[in-house]
Amino acid sequence: MDRRGHTSEDLTSLIREEILKEELRPGSKLTEQQLSSRFEVSRTPVREAIGRLEAEGLVETIPNRGAFVVGLSAVDTADLFEIRKHYEVITARNAAERADKVDFERLDESMEFMRHYTERGDLRRMKRINRDFHEALYAAAKSRLLLVSIRRVNIYLKLSVHTKDYRREHLTEILSEHERVYRAVKKRDPEKAAMAMYEHIANMSRRALKKQ
Amino acid sequence: MDRRGHTSEDLTSLIREEILKEELRPGSKLTEQQLSSRFEVSRTPVREAIGRLEAEGLVETIPNRGAFVVGLSAVDTADLFEIRKHYEVITARNAAERADKVDFERLDESMEFMRHYTERGDLRRMKRINRDFHEALYAAAKSRLLLVSIRRVNIYLKLSVHTKDYRREHLTEILSEHERVYRAVKKRDPEKAAMAMYEHIANMSRRALKKQ
């Protein structure tokens, strides 16, 4: 294999993915030696990977006992949705205040693609563009710490809930909600942007929960 | 010295504190060997500490180059206040929904002390009781993930900004705000609790900024 100094980083991604896919079940123990022999590396990068995952909140370590895959209760998941909602709202508000030329270009582009894919009913690409749009907002908000937190929450949600939040019949609805956020940011109206985002996220939750 | 297995954890706190107090300036490089000799430990726990701080967003590492202090900008601090406000609001809402008998007893006790110290004008003890009250709310909210985040934010704020947020002339005001939150939680009125907390935090900011 061709590992050039990135072992630790790669390992983090690998283990994270296994946790997200529930191949490593919540509650199960992460033994350093097991992982190191499985991935054919020493314990050192394994420890670093586990450390990162712990900071991300995907695993929990008990001193001198080991690391355990963290499981989320229903309450935890509900909290996460709530937390993310507020993160997104703050982000939208800050984006409206702080977006610069580059951010606007990125947002413009995202919206262009989104309109296009909505028209074509391309669900898969819409999902990706949706992420791009929100990422563009995060960037525009220029809140470094918020970014770290929101990324973590998104990881948690990806881990805990398997939503079919995108349905074809909702595409135009979603588009128009995004448009509203977009226009508010563009007009540099922080409160309007915050409000629009609040409603968008609330609607997303409603749509996700509609029929499971 | 008496270091029993907690070296890495302690190191993280020590370095974090130095960064937040700007004893380690933003942009400066964190050399592993320097830190390890300064704290008289090996490079291993130093690396783990740096890894954690990187995950927190306080340092940034460039592969094969090293770790650099990022620190908190003015914008970061403003964001932290905003983030904390929302954390406290969510906490209050959840506390109103989820508090059990033990939580109520703890809240009752906090409020009792608070009334007492307000009457006596004991600033120092009020500050401590204030923390207790909020901690009791965190516990009542039963949001594990929120707790982790809010603790971190509080540490950041405590170490990075030096506010004189408590003045004697504000004590009764603060007390009555707390009473409102308390009563809403006690009545299990989540929205009222959230609202009361929102105003309380907003007022705290206003008071803190009043005359610096």
Added chain:
DNA sequence: GTTTCAGCGATTGTATACAATTGTATCATA
């Protein structure tokens, strides 16, 4: 039969040794 505690195995935590990478300084050459 139950309880307690000592010893052992397994695992984590830390230190050190080694490999790989990067940046710099030196020297040769155009």
Added chain:
DNA sequence: TATGATACAATTGTATACAATCGCTGAAAC
């Protein structure tokens, strides 16, 4: 003198060795 290549020093990344800790087992005492 400027430029580029190469050797070297410094530093990070990884592996391994050693120490400390925890939980379990099993035997002895009651």
